[in-house]
Amino acid sequence: xxxxxxxxxxxxxxxxxxxxxxxxxxxxxxxxxxxxxxxxxxxxxxxxxxxxxxxxxxxxxxxxxxxxxxxxxxxxxxxxxxxxxxxxxxxxxxxxxxxxxxxxxxxxxxxxxxxxxxxxxxxxxxxxxxxxxxxxxxxxxxxxxxxxxxxxxxxxxxxxxxxxxxxxxxxxxxxxxxxxxxxxxxxxxxxxxxxxxxxxxxxxxxxxxxxxxxxxxxxxxxxxxxxxxxxxxxxxxxxxxxxxxxxxxxxxxxxxxxxxxxxxxxxxxxxxxxxxxxxxxxxxxxxxxxxxxxxxxxxxxxxxxxxxxxxxxxxxxxxxxxxxxxxxxxxxxxxxxxxxxxxxxxxxxxxxxxxxxxxxxxxxxxxxxxxxxxxxxxxxxxxxxxxxxxxxxxxxxxxx
Amino acid sequence: xxxxxxxxxxxxxxxxxxxxxxxxxxxxxxxxxxxxxxxxxxxxxxxxxxxxxxxxxxxxxxxxxxxxxxxxxxxxxxxxxxxxxxxxxxxxxxxxxxxxxxxxxxxxxxxxxxxxxxxxxxxxxxxxxxxxxxxxxxxxxxxxxxxxxxxxxxxxxxxxxxxxxxxxxxxxxxxxxxxxxxxxxxxxxxxxxxxxxxxxxxxxxxxxxxxxxxxxxxxxxxxxxxxxxxxxxxxxxxxxxxxxxxxxxxxxxxxxxxxxxxxxxxxxxxxxxxxxxxxxxxxxxxxxxxxxxxxxxxxxxxxxxxxxxxxxxxxxxxxxxxxxxxxxxxxxxxxxxxxxxxxxxxxxxxxxxxxxxxxxxxxxxxxxxxxxxxxxxxxxxxxxxxxxxxxxxxxxxxxx
Numbered sequence: 001x002x003x004x005x006x007x008x009x010x011x012x013x014x015x016x017x018x019x020x021x022x023x024x025x026x027x028x029x030x031x032x033x034x035x036x037x038x039x040x041x042x043x044x045x046x047x048x049x050x051x052x053x054x055x056x057x058x059x060x061x062x063x064x065x066x067x068x069x070x071x072x073x074x075x076x077x078x079x080x081x082x083x084x085x086x087x088x089x090x091x092x093x094x095x096x097x098x099x100x101x102x103x104x105x106x107x108x109x110x111x112x113x114x115x116x117x118x119x120x121x122x123x124x125x126x127x128x129x130x131x132x133x134x135x136x137x138x139x140x141x142x143x144x145x146x147x148x149x150x151x152x153x154x155x156x157x158x159x160x161x162x163x164x165x166x167x168x169x170x171x172x173x174x175x176x177x178x179x180x181x182x183x184x185x186x187x188x189x190x191x192x193x194x195x196x197x198x199x200x201x202x203x204x205x206x207x208x209x210x211x212x213x214x215x216x217x218x219x220x221x222x223x224x225x226x227x228x229x230x231x232x233x234x235x236x237x238x239x240x241x242x243x244x245x246x247x248x249x250x251x252x253x254x255x256x257x258x259x260x261x262x263x264x265x266x267x268x269x270x271x272x273x274x275x276x277x278x279x280x281x282x283x284x285x286x287x288x289x290x291x292x293x294x295x296x297x298x299x300x301x302x303x304x305x306x307x308x309x310x311x312x313x314x315x316x317x318x319x320x321x322x323x324x325x326x327x328x329x330x331x332x333x334x335x336x337x338x339x340x341x342x343x344x345x346x347x348x349x350x351x352x353x354x355x356x357x358x359x360x361x362x363x364x365x366x367x368x369x370x371x372x373x374x375x376x377x378x379x380x381x382x383x384x385x386x387x388x389x390x391x392x393x394x395x396x397x398x399x400x
Numbered sequence: 401x402x403x404x405x406x407x408x409x410x411x412x413x414x415x416x417x418x419x420x421x422x423x424x425x426x427x428x429x430x431x432x433x434x435x436x437x438x439x440x441x442x443x444x445x446x447x448x449x450x451x452x453x454x455x456x457x458x459x460x461x462x463x464x465x466x467x468x469x470x471x472x473x474x475x476x477x478x479x480x481x482x483x484x485x486x487x488x489x490x491x492x493x494x495x496x497x498x499x500x501x502x503x504x505x506x507x508x509x510x511x512x513x514x515x516x517x518x519x520x521x522x523x524x525x526x527x528x529x530x531x532x533x534x535x536x537x538x539x540x541x542x543x544x545x546x547x548x549x550x551x552x553x554x555x556x557x558x559x560x561x562x563x564x565x566x567x568x569x570x571x572x573x574x575x576x577x578x579x580x581x582x583x584x585x586x587x588x589x590x591x592x593x594x595x596x597x598x599x600x601x602x603x604x605x606x607x608x609x610x611x612x613x614x615x616x617x618x619x620x621x622x623x624x625x626x627x628x629x630x631x632x633x634x635x636x637x638x639x640x641x642x643x644x645x646x647x648x649x650x651x652x653x654x655x656x657x658x659x660x661x662x663x664x665x666x667x668x669x670x671x672x673x674x675x676x677x678x679x680x681x682x683x684x685x686x687x688x689x690x691x692x693x694x695x696x697x698x699x700x701x702x703x704x705x706x707x708x709x710x711x712x713x714x715x716x717x718x719x720x721x722x723x724x725x726x727x728x729x730x731x732x733x734x735x736x737x738x739x740x741x742x743x744x745x746x747x748x749x750x751x752x753x754x755x756x757x758x759x760x761x762x763x764x765x766x767x768x769x770x771x772x773x774x775x776x777x778x779x780x781x782x783x784x785x786x787x788x789x790x791x792x793x794x795x796x797x798x799x800x
Contacts, residue, residue, distance in 0.1 A: 018632030018657055019604040020572050022521045028666045036671065038481035051478065060477045069676070070470045076648040076680065077460045078451065079641075081438035106506065106650075109669055121422045142667050172420050204419040232418030241479075248476040248675030250506075257418055266428045267542050269509055271436065275648030276469070276676050280476065 033134040049351030052369040061245035062290035068283035080275035100258040101229035120145040125171040131359030159195040167200040177208040184319025211321035213243035249277035301370035325365040333397035342390035449751030452769040461645035462690035468683035480675035500658040501629035520545040525571040531759030559595040567600040577608040584719025611721035613643035649677035701770035725765040733797035742790035
């Protein structure tokens with residue numbers, strides 16, 4: 001036995017099998033909610049020419065937020081404020097919601113994780129729409145919860161059937177995004193408020209309002225002031241990632257009854273929000289003129305994407321978010337693949353990053369982010385040939 | 401009944417009691433591992449003149465890291481790379497550890513949270529030193545784990561008694577910080593490696609190396625290359641918060657066997673690391689000259705703090721970290737308060753933020769961060785009168 005092999009044998013015998021994971025963890029599959037665009041670029045060996053797949057905001061944050069973050073870098077050696085006090089105070093004023101009803105966290109993904117941990121023990125039921133937000137589902141599964149799903153109805157999440165499923169299953173949580181991702185559809189504030197009367201006692205509505213700032217007045221937008229923050233039936237999730245353009249900063253917040261916020265304090269990572277995000281979000285919130293400009297630009301981009309689709313004989317679904325679902329129609333090929341999937345792949349090959357819904361019948365669509373005019377110039381050029389290519393492949397499969 | 405009171409009554413009856421929290425959460429106390437300095441400032445209504453209580457690095461990050469973060473702000477509208485690929489590649493090269501053994505997360509606090517969730521089910525035992533890192537304990541308690549503690553021995557964490565306690569209790573994890581916080585003491589690499597032979601099978605050592613870069617060569621530092629990253633007995637935690645000066649950016653990493661890293665992927669928040677932190681950490685890692693300068697400055701500050709203590713007849717404990725425990729000695733007063741506690745309060749009143757260990761006999765010390773020369777100029781002025789004041793109060797209590 002050489003010295004090296006003796007050493008290796010000793011290490012192997014001494015090192016043991018590693019940590020004893022919980023039964024729950026051992027039963028979990030290795031799952032990633034999404035493959036990110038950076039990973040996709042590395043896999044293909046080719047950078048995307050335009051990112052229209054993650055519903056990021058290419059118009060960017062307020063110049064005031066950019067400056068605030070650049071200035072804050074000088075103090076990045078200090079931990080952030082564990083209470084995000086100044087941001088919560090500004091949000092309280094902006095939303096007319098008491099500070100006791102506000103909690104800032106590391107984006108909606110992180111906040112959803114804490115909420116699920118607060119409520120879901122193994123075997124507990126949680127209701128969501130089939131094809132809704134995968135990261136929420138990931139958290140539920142990761143805590144041993146059982147997902148109960150209901151289909152979209154006419155491309156909208158359906159509160160009536162979701163709440164009925166909650167009643168039937170005794171679910172602790174129902175997830176609903178308004179506006180919805182991936183379809184961009186929405187429920188008007190008063191209708192959703194009225195639907196709450198059918199939410200069963202003991203079920204809490206997780207209302208994901210990540211895209212709420214994009215919603216035109218008179219659609220989803222009026223929901224915000226209409227639900228009492230002390231209403232124990234609803235926990236609302238908001239973010240600076242979308243309309244405020246700070247996805248890379250990882251900062252969001254919840255609006256919930258004060259006793260629910262107190263419960264979050266029992267489990268949250270108290271010093272998890274980074275100092276630059278706190279500075280950026282505070283400055284971004286103060287520049288509502290920039291927000292209005294972004295919302296207007298996004299509205300124009302929605303119209304332009306609808307026109308690009310119409311030029312190819314396709315329909316874009318009405319959207320209250322910063323993305324548009326373009327209905328590519330049709331049935332799956334013999335290989336099970338939808339035309340939309342082939343369009344997505346053809347676009348990706350051309351350096352255009354878009355995504356598509358995961359579940360039928362929404363998977364007849366591709367989902368395209370409302371990019372800048374330059375982004376959409378490129379999309380205008382690449383979409384028709386990508387579609388033609390995909391249609392050719394699809395026809396060949398169907399014929400084959 | 402007025403309209404308002406009718407509305408309030410309706411809201412109260414309709415709103416229900418709020419979410420059904422898990423049994424575990426209901427049993428948890430409302431606990432915060434630390435009260436942060438920003439909260440303390442708001443409570444006292446007076447900002448600190450100098451922050452020497454959170455072991456932040458007032459020398460700041462590399463100028464290259466500052467520039468990289470400022471540049472990255474222009475792209476903060478994009479999510480960060482979910483794999484932190486470039487940073488992991490650079491760490492792999494720097495540490496000579498395969499990328500498969502590295503995972504980047506939102507600081508050690510966040511990574512400890514995932515590790516505890518991976519391993520600790522209700523009733524599982526975890527061993528730590530009495531008075532060691534409260535945030536780790538917070539995670540364990542938050543997952544229903546039972547903490548088994550062993551005392552420090554001569555102000556050092558004691559692997560022999562910790563590992564024996566793990567054997568007796570069947571613990572899944574043992575926590576050990578090297579260098580230790582709050583005492584600054586350390587174990588030399590070979591000694592710790594040898595001690596691993598007494599780690600019981602089925603127990604994993606969580607080796608918190610937050611301060612490892614400050615450790616003089618020949619003390620704790622050689623541990624790094626000596627443990628095989630595939631050794632399943634050990635999970636090492638590192639951070640950019642301390643020597644690299646990026647506490648406010650929230651970024652750290654673990655070194656662990658590849659199958660353990662895979663398990664982290666089952667539960668971690670895949671897009672939780674912020675883009676600016678990724679850029680800053682990558683640039684900071686590349687500027688080892690700046691790191692060396694910081695480490696040298698910290699070593700000088702340790703010596704200066706020891707001299708300041710000696711001038712007052714007090715002893716500073718030898719430290720391998722960026723803070724020093726100053727032994728104020730003595731017994732508690734009739735009110736149960738240690739002299740060190742009074743010194744801390746007197747310093748805080750004078751605008752000097754320091755902390756102290758929570759548990760006897762370590763609570764005879766105050767813990768002072770190795771600040772910049774200007775920071776220590778201020779400490780030099782304020783420490784003697786604060787000490788005199790505290791000694792007066794303590795004597796009065798003892799006499800009274």
